Amino acid sequence: MASKPQSQAPKERINITYRPATNAKEQKELPFRMAVMGDFTMRPDETPLEERKMLRVDKDNFNDVMKSQKLGLTVNVKNQITGKEGDEIGVKLNFATLKDFEPEQIARQVPELNQLLETREALNALKAPLSNKRDFAKKIQEIVTDEATRAKLMQALMGGGEGGQA
Numbered sequence: 001m002a003s004k005p006q007s008q009a010p011k012e013r014i015n016i017t018y019r020p021a022t023n024a025k026e027q028k029e030l031p032f033r034m035a036v037m038g039d040f041t042m043r044p045d046e047t048p049l050e051e052r053k054m055l056r057v058d059k060d061n062f063n064d065v066m067k068s069q070k071l072g073l074t075v076n077v078k079n080q081i082t083g084k085e086g087d088e089i090g091v092k093l094n095f096a097t098l099k100d101f102e103p104e105q106i107a108r109q110v111p112e113l114n115q116l117l118e119t120r121e122a123l124n125a126l127k128a129p130l131s132n133k134r135d136f137a138k139k140i141q142e143i144v145t146d147e148a149t150r151a152k153l154m155q156a157l158m159g160g161g162e163g164g165q166a
Helices: 062-069 103-108 111-130 133-145 147-157
Strands: 015-018 028-031 071-078 088-095
Touching: 103 111, 111 133, 133 147
Parallel strands: none
Antiparallel strands: 015 028, 071 088
């Protein structure tokens, strides 16, 4: 039994192929179109269903449509940072683009997590000069040999001066 060759739609769209009811030998191919109805904003809308406008969504305007809908979510989540039992964080997330669903972008919207990300970035920035050992050793030598700089550093380390405790 020989199988019929299947038509392949381009990656960017789906086509539906059918044989008309008139018993025509040729098949018709139409682009697949879909209407989706749902409560994606999670906000009440008093507009009657018949009067609501359809939004055309495609790959070129997806982010614009998301932004216009003002999508967001407000939840309380367990605070994993402090580790205290029953401790929760109020989280308000906004989604204007698909990129906003990425883990780092979500973390940037939560102040407690954003602070941890900024600390990580600061540590990475501090680590970069350490990779150049010669320059780092030279800078350390300058600090140790210069009496004023060494005194400032000691004062800062003891928590009493510039760059000390915040």
